[in-house]
Amino acid sequence: MTTEAFQKAVAEAEELIRNPPFEISEQDLAEGLDYLAGSIRSSLQMAFDYDLEHPVLINPTHQYARQGLDNPDAIYFNAHLTDGASYVVSGRRGSTADLSFQVMDGTYSDAGAPNTVVAFDDRELDVAADGTFEWRFGPELGLSRGSTLIVREVYDDWNAEERGTLRIQRLDTAGQPRGPLTPERVEKRFGVAAKMLTGRIRTWFAFPEWFTYQEPVNTLTAPASTPGGLASQLSSIGHYALADDEAMIVTVPVAACAYQAIQIGSAWYISTDYEHHQTSLTRAQSRVDLDGMLRYVVTERDPGLANWLETTGHPRGVMMLRWQRLSEPLAETDGPNVEVVPVADLPSRLPFHAEASITPSDQAARIADRQVGIARRMIS
Incomplete structure (x- = not known):
């Protein structure tokens, strides 16, 4: 047959x-x-x-x-x-x-x-x-x-x-x-x-197993050439494990490059639903704090923040940050800083929490924009 x-x-x-x-x-x-x-x-x-x-x-x-x-x-x-x-x-x-x-x-x-x-x-x-x-x-x-x-x-x-x-x-x-x-x-x-x-x-x-899981949980590596990936790209890799009432704060400076982004992935080592959920953010999609830093909040619960990365029912998963078309070299200090905190403590742990806060209708509008953005690629 x-x-x-x-x-x-x-x-x-x-x-x-x-x-x-x-x-x-x-x-x-x-x-x-x-x-x-x-x-x-x-x-x-x-x-x-x-x-x-x-x-x-x-x-x-x-x-x-x-x-x-x-x-x-x-x-x-x-x-x-x-x-x-x-x-x-x-x-x-x-x-x-x-x-x-x-x-x-x-x-x-x-x-x-x-x-x-x-x-x-x-x-x-x-x-x-x-x-x-x-x-x-x-x-x-x-x-x-x-x-x-x-x-x-x-x-x-x-x-x-x-x-x-x-x-x-x-x-x-x-x-x-x-x-x-x-x-x-x-x-x-x-x-x-x-x-x-x-x-x-x-x-x-x-x-x-060769790369990501060699790192301690709830950490991200310093920017380096992507293991097994695009040679002209720098990346930071890691994996997370968060309780339902925990959040990971990822802080990284805005870099001198054309493209800078962060994403979450599942245990299958694939992207999670980035069309209907905010599981990834580029710099253009992100809110930059007044001190020039990007602060992302990884958690299952909606914290009412612009830079929320939703874990979509995955208490464990993988993460990657990417930088492309760098005009200046990245130092180790340009890499991400990671902190795991109780969700309830986010207002006191984020220096610009009030400015970064958004409403449920704001979040719905962001998802609608993502849906349109993916539809424009015409892949079906």
Whole structure:
């Protein structure tokens, strides 16, 4: 049967979700099964859109197919590359805070993260006055079969910035027709999707164990190159465990960069619902205190504050702060300071508590803005 391998992989992946290497609640299980559905969708997409002769930029990670503590502010595109080939990536620069390119010598797996071959942002491209650009590359990068291109468009202001356009073409096969589809090729692709599916689940079980969970709970690391991630980005990682009546205050200075953000993730090492809940904030979405500091409050209960990050029923989870397009280096003192306090003590522990307070209708308006911002990306 053509789909037999994939059917077995779906059953195996469900077993992995139902029996993860950590304790789960009924809510965690429901979210895990939703994560499984997104992983099935993405694995099929990656396997069936995969074409080394005529590559395309695939959008495999989004709010319906989360993975790898996906950035709520990013639109991700992937393309598979091979040795001996020449490529051109072209398009029109949008107005997003960042547009970055990264070539890796493989894909993420439960054995480790691939190495970065090259990583840069659009400032290194010759962008014309009308926003158009080209980037040509090939054998000089030492590409191999299995190399991967990742392009990220990253928003600071979800409702003001606009997407650009992107495309990839393999130059040495341009104009050649694609070969005919055969039952054997289709069966092979179902097999590829099967391996991708179970590999994806196992990879993101392993990844946080290498980095995030090596840190003490309720702490965040000093800014550093993102482990296994975008080489041109600095990040701070950590994980939290909070009682229902506790809050974490994360204080960080405004940095000299185009993009600065914070997010919460679940035990599945994926983003939590950032469309209908405020589980992430960019600098544009955040309130800056009068002393130039960003103070975020991580808690389950609504504290009536602009910079509330809702844990959405997750008393334990992961966190990440990101900085991109830095114009000045970050020192250790530019990193986050973390304090866990009783929710009831927030008015006395936040120096600008009154100024940062918002009403329930203000919070509803912020959520409505998020919903519009995500809808503008037109990913469904």
